[in-house]
Amino acid sequence: MKRTLTVSLLVMCLVLLGSGFVLAAYDFGGRTVRMVTHDMTRDGLWGDPLAQAHLENVEREFNVKLDIVAMHYDDGSIINDLQQGLLAGTADGIYWVKVGEAYQYANEGFFYPLTDLDIPESIFDQVVDPELLTFRGDRYFFIPFTGTVTQLATRQMAQQPDFEGLVWNKTKFEQWGLPNLYELVEAGEWTWDKFREIAIECTRDLDGDGAIDVWGYSPYATPWGFPEVHNWLITNGADVTTVDETGRTVFALDSPAALEALNFYQELHQLGVVYTGQPGYQAITNDLVMMAIIRPWTLFIINDFEDDLGYVPLPKGPRRDDYVYPAVSGGLYAMAIPATTKEDPEALVALAHAAMFDTPDYLDFYGLDFLYEDSWSMVVRDYESLEYLIQGVFNTEFIKYDSSVFLSTNFFNTWNEYNSRILNGESPASVVASFKDAAQAQLDEMLNFDL
Structure with a gap:
C-alpha cells in the first residue's frame, strides 16, 4: 500500500x-x-x-x-x-x-x-x-x-538537476531476501562490490526455460544512446581531463581511477546483469530489472508503480569515501x-x-532544500528516498568536457565505436590509448590554445 x-x-x-x-x-x-x-x-x-x-x-x-x-x-x-x-x-x-x-x-x-x-x-x-x-x-x-x-x-x-541515482524494487528485494539498500548506504557499505553481488543475485531465469527473465539493473537510457560510463567514472573520483602543473588541460581517461571505472563498467556488462532493451525507468516498471538508473524527470514511476520503489545514490567505487550523483554537462x-x-x-x-x-x-534562496522537499514529496513513498534525492541536488558532480568537440569522438554515446569495443571485451586501456592522441589534439585546439 x-x-x-x-x-x-x-x-x-x-x-x-x-x-x-x-x-x-x-x-x-x-x-x-x-x-x-x-x-x-x-x-x-x-x-x-x-x-x-x-x-x-x-x-x-x-x-x-x-x-x-x-x-x-x-x-x-x-x-x-x-x-x-x-x-x-x-x-x-x-x-x-x-x-x-x-x-x-x-x-x-x-x-x-x-x-x-x-x-x-x-x-x-x-x-x-x-x-x-x-x-x-x-x-x-x-x-x-x-x-x-x-x-x-x-x-x-x-525535473532537474539531471543527476543520476538508483531506483530499486523494495517489494521484490524483501520477497527475495535481498539486502535493504537504505541500510547499506547508512552503514557506508553501498559499494561497487556490493552492487555487483546484488546485481548477480537479481539476474534470474524465473520459469526454468533457460532464458533470463529479470536482470540486475538497467542504465538510464541505453536505447537512446545516453551514457552510462560517466556513472562509474564519477563514483570512482575520475574524469576525462585534468589540469597539469603548467595549466594545460590533458586527457585523463587513462588514469588509474578512470581505467578502474572502465573495467568495472565492462565487467558488469560481461556478467550479463545489465538489461539494455529499455530505458531504466521503463525496464523496472515492466518487471525486467530489480534496479534502474534514473534521472529526476522520471520520478513519476515511483508514485505510479504498484510495487514499492525506493531511491538511493549510486554505489561508491574503491577510490571514493562519499556518495555522489553523476551528471554530464551535455545534460x-x-x-x-x-x-x-x-x-x-x-x-x-x-x-x-x-x-x-x-x-x-x-x-528564499536559503530554502532550496525545502523547495525540493515540497516538489518531490508528492511522488516518493518514504522519507529515505526524499532525503537521498535532495542530497543529490547538493552533491551533483559533472563531467564538463564530455562531447566530441573535446574528445575527438562521442565516447559517451553508448553506441560509439570505442564504447562498443569496451563492451565487446577489448581491454579498456587499449581502447582509450587508440584515441588518446586525437583527443589531446582536440583539447589543445579548444582549451590550450594560449599556452
Whole structure:
C-alpha cells in the first residue's frame, strides 16, 4: 500500500506576488521578446493561476510581451533556429541550450559574452560550479536548470538537476531476501562490490526455460544512446581531463581511477546483469530489472508503480569515501543570449530571472532544500528516498568536457565505436590509448590554445 507524505505549503509562503513585487529596472517599450525553450510552452510551465499571474506581472513591470516558443533541443531545432537567425542578423531574445554541447557554439561566436555584465544571482549558484557556465574564461550561460525554478516555485515536480541515482524494487528485494539498500548506504557499505553481488543475485531465469527473465539493473537510457560510463567514472573520483602543473588541460581517461571505472563498467556488462532493451525507468516498471538508473524527470514511476520503489545514490567505487550523483554537462540546461541581440543583454538576463522566479524577491534562496522537499514529496513513498534525492541536488558532480568537440569522438554515446569495443571485451586501456592522441589534439585546439 502506498504511503503518502505530508506536503507543506512552504513554497506558497516563499513566493511573493502582488504588493511584494519589486519594480523592474528595465523597460522594453512594449516590444516582444522571444524565449525559445526545450519543450516548455507558456501554458505548460506557467499554466497554474499562480504562475500565470506572476508572468503577467513580469510583463507589465518590464513593459514587454514574452513569446514563449517551445522546440526540442535534441533534434537540433533550437540550434538551427538560432543559427538561421544569426546568419540573417536577426537572432535575439533568450535561448535554452545544453551547456556541454553549447561550448562549441560559444567558440564559434553564437552567444553574447556575459562576463562584464551585472548578472543576477541564481538560486542554483549554490549548487552549480560557475566554471560550467563559462568557456575559455568568458561566461555565456545563466540560470542553470532553466525552468526548474518555476517548477519549484509553483509546486510542480522538479525535473532537474539531471543527476543520476538508483531506483530499486523494495517489494521484490524483501520477497527475495535481498539486502535493504537504505541500510547499506547508512552503514557506508553501498559499494561497487556490493552492487555487483546484488546485481548477480537479481539476474534470474524465473520459469526454468533457460532464458533470463529479470536482470540486475538497467542504465538510464541505453536505447537512446545516453551514457552510462560517466556513472562509474564519477563514483570512482575520475574524469576525462585534468589540469597539469603548467595549466594545460590533458586527457585523463587513462588514469588509474578512470581505467578502474572502465573495467568495472565492462565487467558488469560481461556478467550479463545489465538489461539494455529499455530505458531504466521503463525496464523496472515492466518487471525486467530489480534496479534502474534514473534521472529526476522520471520520478513519476515511483508514485505510479504498484510495487514499492525506493531511491538511493549510486554505489561508491574503491577510490571514493562519499556518495555522489553523476551528471554530464551535455545534460545541463541553461540560458544564453544570441550574439546579434539588439536588446540590452543585461535587461534580457534580468527579464529571464524575473520570469522564472529566480530572484530573492520571489524565493528564499536559503530554502532550496525545502523547495525540493515540497516538489518531490508528492511522488516518493518514504522519507529515505526524499532525503537521498535532495542530497543529490547538493552533491551533483559533472563531467564538463564530455562531447566530441573535446574528445575527438562521442565516447559517451553508448553506441560509439570505442564504447562498443569496451563492451565487446577489448581491454579498456587499449581502447582509450587508440584515441588518446586525437583527443589531446582536440583539447589543445579548444582549451590550450594560449599556452
